[in-house]
Amino acid sequence: MEKKERPLILVTNDDSYHAKGIQSLVLAMSTLGEVVVVAPDKPQSGMGHAVTIHHPIRVHKIELPYADRAYACSGTPVDCVKMALYTLLDRKPDIVVSGINHGSNSSINVIYSGTMSAAVEGAVEGIPSVGFSLLDYDADADFNASMKVAIEIVGKILNDDHFPEHVCLNVNIPKGKEIAGIKVCRQAHGMWIEQFDKRVDPFQKDYYWMTGEFIIKDKGEDTDQHALDNNFVSVVPVQFDLTAHHAISHLQNWDLS
Amino acid sequence: MEKKERPLILVTNDDSYHAKGIQSLVLAMSTLGEVVVVAPDKPQSGMGHAVTIHHPIRVHKIELPYADRAYACSGTPVDCVKMALYTLLDRKPDIVVSGINHGSNSSINVIYSGTMSAAVEGAVEGIPSVGFSLLDYDADADFNASMKVAIEIVGKILNDDHFPEHVCLNVNIPKGKEIAGIKVCRQAHGMWIEQFDKRVDPFQKDYYWMTGEFIIKDKGEDTDQHALDNNFVSVVPVQFDLTAHHAISHLQNWDLS
Numbered sequence: 364m365e366k367k368e369r370p371l372i373l374v375t376n377d378d379s380y381h382a383k384g385i386q387s388l389v390l391a392m393s394t395l396g397e398v399v400v401v402a403p404d405k406p407q408s409g410m411g412h413a414v415t416i417h418h419p420i421r422v423h424k425i426e427l428p429y430a431d432r433a434y435a436c437s438g439t440p441v442d443c444v445k446m447a448l449y450t451l452l453d454r455k456p457d458i459v460v461s462g463i464n465h466g467s468n469s470s471i472n473v474i475y476s477g478t479m480s481a482a483v484e485g486a487v488e489g490i491p492s493v494g495f496s497l498l499d500y501d502a503d504a505d506f507n508a509s510m511k512v513a514i515e516i517v518g519k520i521l522n523d524d525h526f527p528e529h530v531c532l533n534v535n536i537p538k539g540k541e542i543a544g545i546k547v548c549r550q551a552h553g554m555w556i557e558q559f560d561k562r563v564d565p566f567q568k569d570y571y572w573m574t575g576e577f578i579i580k581d582k583g584e585d586t587d588q589h590a591l592d593n594n595f596v597s598v599v600p601v602q603f604d605l606t607a608h609h610a611i612s613h614l615q616n617w618d619l620s
Numbered sequence: 621m622e623k624k625e626r627p628l629i630l631v632t633n634d635d636s637y638h639a640k641g642i643q644s645l646v647l648a649m650s651t652l653g654e655v656v657v658v659a660p661d662k663p664q665s666g667m668g669h670a671v672t673i674h675h676p677i678r679v680h681k682i683e684l685p686y687a688d689r690a691y692a693c694s695g696t697p698v699d700c701v702k703m704a705l706y707t708l709l710d711r712k713p714d715i716v717v718s719g720i721n722h723g724s725n726s727s728i729n730v731i732y733s734g735t736m737s738a739a740v741e742g743a744v745e746g747i748p749s750v751g752f753s754l755l756d757y758d759a760d761a762d763f764n765a766s767m768k769v770a771i772e773i774v775g776k777i778l779n780d781d782h783f784p785e786h787v788c789l790n791v792n793i794p795k796g797k798e799i800a801g802i803k804v805c806r807q808a809h810g811m812w813i814e815q816f817d818k819r820v821d822p823f824q825k826d827y828y829w830m831t832g833e834f835i836i837k838d839k840g841e842d843t844d845q846h847a848l849d850n851n852f853v854s855v856v857p858v859q860f861d862l863t864a865h866h867a868i869s870h871l872q873n874w875d876l877s
Contacts, residue, residue, distance in 0.1 A: 411698075412668030412731045419827040420816075441668075441732075445830065449814045471744060473862055474669045474737075475698075483862075487728060487811050519874050527867040529809075545876040549863040552786075554744050557706040559677075570676040573702065598876075600867035605730055605740075606806040610784040610857035617776050619802040619855075 370396035370457035375443045377407040377477025384463035387506035391513045393429040400433035401447040410477035413439045440481035459485030462495035469535045469587040470553035482531040492531035499538045509536045533599040543594040551586035553579040627653035627714035632700045634664040634734025641720035644763035650686040657690035658704040667734035670696045697738035716742030719752035726792045726844040727810035739788040749788035756795045766793045790856040802853040808843035810836040
């Protein structure tokens with residue numbers, strides 16, 4: 364087999380290009396291929412699969428250590444991927460890599476996560492994609508172990524000629540140096556119990572801050588949460604076909620007009 | 621069986637409470653139960669499953685015809701559902717109903733859609749939920765046929781003691797009066813081919829508008845797109861477990877550390 368050209372790696376995130384997480388990821392990816400960064404110019408956590416429809420989008424070139432090229436984008440993480448694929452890149456990237464997120468995207472967090480939505484968008488486009496998240500919200504978190512994990516997993520994807528089509532990976536990395544290993548998992552069933560912290564502004568108007576507590580409703584030993592609780596890196600394959608196939612036959616028994 | 625109390629119906633959308641679509645839905649739902657509206661105070665199309673983390677959220681009471689109570693919320697559609705469940709409602713609603721969206725949410729659009737993300741959030745909370753969308757972007761679209769469909773489907777859900785847990789429905793309604801019927805379907809595989817319309821502002825800086833063309837890559841006769849193309853209402857059960865279960869065994873063959 365012919366030696367392939369150097370793989371083209373598109374890097375994005377949701378914490379913005381200022382974040383230590385993406386800068387660590389760029390350094391890690393620069394050992395594997397040509398790195399182009401298109402990342403938000405401000406934090407976009409919790410943006411889910413949002414796209415910018417009613418506003419224009421701005422992009423400008425920036426300098427980022429270890430990146431071959433880098434751009435800051437005013438849009439969401441999904442906008443960044445679309446902008447890269449349809450405007451900024453000359454060829455289709457071999458992989459879309461998102462992160463490294465400051466904080467967990469395990470379990471239900473996958474649907475709120477801008478980091479993971481960027482990876483899902485890569486999968487929609489038919490490009491192997493992966494999002495990385497470290498279970499540490501600290502702006503100055505230690506990404507050394509995460510960088511090794513990212514190099515291993517992106518290497519596996521790039522060398523896998525049969526990587527499942529229209530799938531991306533949700534990789535979460537436990538905090539601390541003693542990682543027990545890497546486990547392929549399913550998404551645990553969990554949810555946020557929200558609290559709205561009600562306050563009064565200086566003009567006597569109410570406002571709320573959304574805070575919450577994450578709870579797991581799933582004791583499965585094959586879940587991402589179980590892996591992380593036991594100090595394993597979790598790898599969940601993620602798809603964008605949201606059809607609840609198991610529910611179709613039930614609904615077909617309804618006597619619909 | 622005892623007669624149940626009047627069902628509590630939470631109504632939201634992503635086009636804001638000003639939209640004809642939600643006002644039509646409120647009228648339709650008022651025939652079935654007590655209606656509380658918590659809807660965005662401005663358009664939130666394309667917001668996907670975004671939540672508001674870095675900003676405070678404002679809510680104020682409004683008057684809306686046929687609603688028992690109504691609130692405008694500064695947040696995203698998902699914020700509206702969370703705010704309703706955790707702050708504004710005294711009891712758990714019997715159903716979360718989102719829409720009627722001005723425009724299609726079939727196929728891949730489900731993941732970009734604020735309308736559908738609100739319904740998914742209801743399902744995460746264990747509440748039967750449904751999103752309705754009419755294939756007509758006109759602000760003054762004719763919602764008469766859609767209202768009948770909404771009454772039929774919400775009635776079915778409310779009377780179904782075995783409605784699948786943690787599932788919501790994505791209901792799309794073709795434009796025009798001659799509806800051929802209602803079909804239970806799976807999500808068609810489709811995607812947007814984007815175009816970025818590059819312009820220069822009065823200050824000589826570039827900006828982009830994202831536009832695109834939707835393409836279907838799936839000829840399946842069991843898809844929502846096929847149903848809609850044949851003038852049927854499409855009903856897709858939607859889940860929030862994004863795990864690509866079929867891909868797990870492939871990944872388990874990787875020799876991971």
